[in-house]
Amino acid sequence: MADWNRGHGSVEDMLDSENKRLAENLATKVSRLKSLAFEIDKEAEDQNDYLDGMDSNFMSATGLLTGSVKRFSTMVRSSRDNRRILCYVSLGLVVAFFLLYYMVSRLQR
Secondary structure (H helix, E strand, O other): HHHHHHHHHHHHHHHHHHHHHHHHHHHHHHHHHHHHHHHHHHHHHHHHHHHHHHHHHHHHHHHHHHHHHHHHHHHHHHHHHHHHHHHHHHHHHHHHHHHHHHHHHHHHO
16 A cells, blocks of 8 residues: 555656646747737837828828819810810820820830
């Protein structure tokens, strides 16, 4: 009976050491998961800040475009002279675009 108690004690020691090893592995994994969770949280906050900045940039661009469209609409609805100027400006922009395209294509060769 004494031999059985000694053998039982060594089994307990072996199980205890195995439990300690598994507990340390678990603690390591938990700390790794915790650090990953903090990194994900920080990244999410950074992305939210970036998106908030983009939102304000888009809002300012929307304001600029709205103002430009209103001025353009006012110009189109105004007298005949402004329409003629608008046609000349539009034609000039188209010609300038094609000239720049031609010059750039020549420089690339």
